[in-house]
Amino acid sequence: MVRADLNIIRKEFRAFKGVEHYRGEFLHLLPFNFHRLKDERELLTSITGDYIIAEAGSVDKIINHRSTLDEPFIHDLIAGHFVSYNPPAEQIDILANRLRTKKGLYEIKPALHIIVLTLRCDHTCSYCQVSRVTENKTDYDLSKDQLNLIIEKILDSQESSITVEFQGGESLLAFDNIIYTVEALKERATVRNKKFKFVTCTNLSKITKDQIAFLKENTIAISSSLDGPEFIHNSIRHIKTRDSHQRLLSSLSIIDEVWSRDYVDVLMTTSRLSLKHPKEIIDEYIRLGFRSIFLRPISPYGFALRLESINYGSEDFFEFYQIGLEYILEKCKHGFDLREQYACIVLKKILTPFQDNYVDLMSPSGSMTRVVVYDYDGNIYASDEGRMLAQNRDFTFQIGNINQSWKEIYQNNSSRNILSHSFTELHAACSNCALEPYCGSDPIHHHATQFDIYGNMNDSTFCKRSKFIIEYLISLIEKGDENSEILRSWIH
Amino acid sequence: MILSKQTYSLKAVREALYWGEKNSTAIINEDSNSWIIDFNLESNEDTIDSIEFNFLKRLNDFQLRHQINEETKNLRQLIYAKMLFPQHISVQTNDKNDDPLELLEGK
Numbered sequence: 001m002v003r004a005d006l007n008i009i010r011k012e013f014r015a016f017k018g019v020e021h022y023r024g025e026f027l028h029l030l031p032f033n034f035h036r037l038k039d040e041r042e043l044l045t046s047i048t049g050d051y052i053i054a055e056a057g058s059v060d061k062i063i064n065h066r067s068t069l070d071e072p073f074i075h076d077l078i079a080g081h082f083v084s085y086n087p088p089a090e091q092i093d094i095l096a097n098r099l100r101t102k103k104g105l106y107e108i109k110p111a112l113h114i115i116v117l118t119l120r121c122d123h124t125c126s127y128c129q130v131s132r133v134t135e136n137k138t139d140y141d142l143s144k145d146q147l148n149l150i151i152e153k154i155l156d157s158q159e160s161s162i163t164v165e166f167q168g169g170e171s172l173l174a175f176d177n178i179i180y181t182v183e184a185l186k187e188r189a190t191v192r193n194k195k196f197k198f199v200t201c202t203n204l205s206k207i208t209k210d211q212i213a214f215l216k217e218n219t220i221a222i223s224s225s226l227d228g229p230e231f232i233h234n235s236i237r238h239i240k241t242r243d244s245h246q247r248l249l250s251s252l253s254i255i256d257e258v259w260s261r262d263y264v265d266v267l268m269t270t271s272r273l274s275l276k277h278p279k280e281i282i283d284e285y286i287r288l289g290f291r292s293i294f295l296r297p298i299s300p301y302g303f304a305l306r307l308e309s310i311n312y313g314s315e316d317f318f319e320f321y322q323i324g325l326e327y328i329l330e331k332c333k334h335g336f337d338l339r340e341q342y343a344c345i346v347l348k349k350i351l352t353p354f355q356d357n358y359v360d361l362m363s364p365s366g367s368m369t370r371v372v373v374y375d376y377d378g379n380i381y382a383s384d385e386g387r388m389l390a391q392n393r394d395f396t397f398q399i400g401n402i403n404q405s406w407k408e409i410y411q412n413n414s415s416r417n418i419l420s421h422s423f424t425e426l427h428a429a430c431s432n433c434a435l436e437p438y439c440g441s442d443p444i445h446h447h448a449t450q451f452d453i454y455g456n457m458n459d460s461t462f463c464k465r466s467k468f469i470i471e472y473l474i475s476l477i478e479k480g481d482e483n484s485e486i487l488r489s490w491i492h
Numbered sequence: 493m494i495l496s497k498q499t500y501s502l503k504a505v506r507e508a509l510y511w512g513e514k515n516s517t518a519i520i521n522e523d524s525n526s527w528i529i530d531f532n533l534e535s536n537e538d539t540i541d542s543i544e545f546n547f548l549k550r551l552n553d554f555q556l557r558h559q560i561n562e563e564t565k566n567l568r569q570l571i572y573a574k575m576l577f578p579q580h581i582s583v584q585t586n587d588k589n590d591d592p593l594e595l596l597e598g599k
Contacts, residue, residue, distance in 0.1 A: 029560060029563045029564050030564060030567065031560070031561075031564040031565075031567055031568040031571065032560060032564075033557065033560070034553075034556070034557070036553055047568065047571060059556050059560075060556060063556055063559050063560060063563075064559075088564075088567045089567075089570075089583050089584075090583075091567075092567070092570050092571055092574050092581075092583045093574065093583060095571045096571050096572075096574035096575040096578065097575075099571060099572070099575045100575045100578070103575075105575075105576065106576060425572070428507075428510075429507075429510060429511075432507070432554075432557045432561065458510060458511050458512070458514070459514065
């Protein structure tokens with residue numbers, strides 16, 4: 001039976017008493033928000049993230065003239081949990097269950113543990129967000145004693161399925177410590193009832209066959225960077241030999257030969273130069289056989305905040321994103337298999353009862369609740385961005401150190417301060433925004449850009465970007481055309 | 493600009509001002525029946541008329557949001573409470589979905 005028929009039957013079933021029976025006072029409001037679109041139509045979102053786009057004036061009718069609503073619209077409103085014939089109390093269980101499915105239990109249970117093994121790096125990238133030191137300065141590495149404490153902290157954490165991510169500097173410069181940590185954690189995983197996944201972040205300039213063999217043997221995924229074709233990549237990712245892009249390609253060839261590209265993910269960061277070349281960047285990803293690209297703006301932290309030459313405004317990024325996404329969709333129509341990752345994250349929130357654990361777009365914010373960072377000196381931060389701020393002597397997001405227990409860490413003033421500013425549901429501006437179910441909280445971004453951890457959303461680049469992309473994606477999926485089908489197929 | 497207190501809540505007025513243009517400021521005064529809003533321009537990019545027009549558009553939407561919130565805020569809190577503490581909150585209902593044809597009614 002086709003879906004349309006089912007809907008008719010459902011609606012008939014719901015209406016077996018006749019809509020007149022339920023009109024007026026019997027139609028109860030459930031919590032919802034609305035957002036006025038550019039064409040004046042109204043986007044209504046329920047507390048669980050169901051949405052309806054309605055003509056201008058619909059919200060006023062729902063609130064003040066309920067008896068004038070037409071029957072099909074009432075059915076849509078009921079199906080989306082905007083109104084109910086039954087007393088609202090009867091909806092609490094179902095809405096609470098759906099909300100829990102979407103957002104979890106709001107626990108502090110970091111599933112991503114990032115270990116900064118070293119600050120040493122062979123690159124001096126323009127927009128690098130953290131301090132780095134030259135390759136020979138081993139004082140900037142974690143010691144074995146510190147690593148042992150970190151390993152114990154990971155094993156002590158509440159979450160049972162944990163991803164451990166090795167970062168730097170250049171993590172492969174401390175490869176012995178990767179081996180040590182992976183082996184120690186694997187050895188104790190069963191006894192401590194943990195499951196581990198491992199990721200190493202590397203610029204892939206110096207990876208060897210032996211290192212790849214170890215990564216393969218232990219299924220350690222590789223996260224690297226590709227900013228586009230050679231002229232873009234090398235203009236920002238500086239190395240003495242000026243061949244960062246060529247080195248990346250050589251390493252990818254070795255990985256293809258020894259292991260598989262399926263375990264390599266690359267991220268791009270949008271610089272001022274990238275803004276002019278979205279299509280060239282996407283073509284490069286396709287040429288190198290990648291099936292996803294993350295059109296990411298530059299993070300306003302560390303060196304990136306100070307350098308005018310690489311920074312840019314929100315509107316410039318929106319134009320870049322829009323051209324980029326439309327180009328990806330065109331490529332998909334011609335048979336290429338490529339997805340834009342930010343769109344995938346947002347679409348999953350909009351179109352399914354679930355969401356990914358993408359720590360930069362969730363409420364409560366993923367900082368500290370889903371991710372923690374162990375720095376090379378033993379300090380612990382709420383997120384990688386928090387560590388970056390500390391490089392500029394701003395320790396707002398340092399939540400403790402490896403000598404403290406989790407209880408001491410989570411109950412200190414710093415952690416409480418971060419947590420209390422991590423909820424969109426509690427923010428004066430976000431709590432009545434219709435896009436809130438698809439958005440997230442980013443106290444670190446607002447602290448870094450506005451010197452106000454709470455954040456003024458009217459002047460927030462984070463808010464602007466989220467609104468632009470969410471509204472843009474909804475407009476694309478609402479068209480019901482081939483683009484809409486492609487975008488829907490990206491959700492998995 | 494003078495706004496009736498009967499029509500617009502202070503919360504809606506404040507929220508509409510929050511999302512205002514960056515080159516303007518506003519002062520809220522009141523008498524017994526009205527909110528009195530004085531706008532000031534800090535640059536010539538806009539006019540007071542356009543600032544007031546945009547403010548009123550936002551205000552009407554925020555007043556609707558305020559009405560939704562007033563009618564549903566207790567329910568919203570209960571939903572979150574039930575979501576966070578499912579075992580501790582029990583809602584007694586007479587759920588007609590269990591008996592849509594009312595076959596059990598009266599038994």
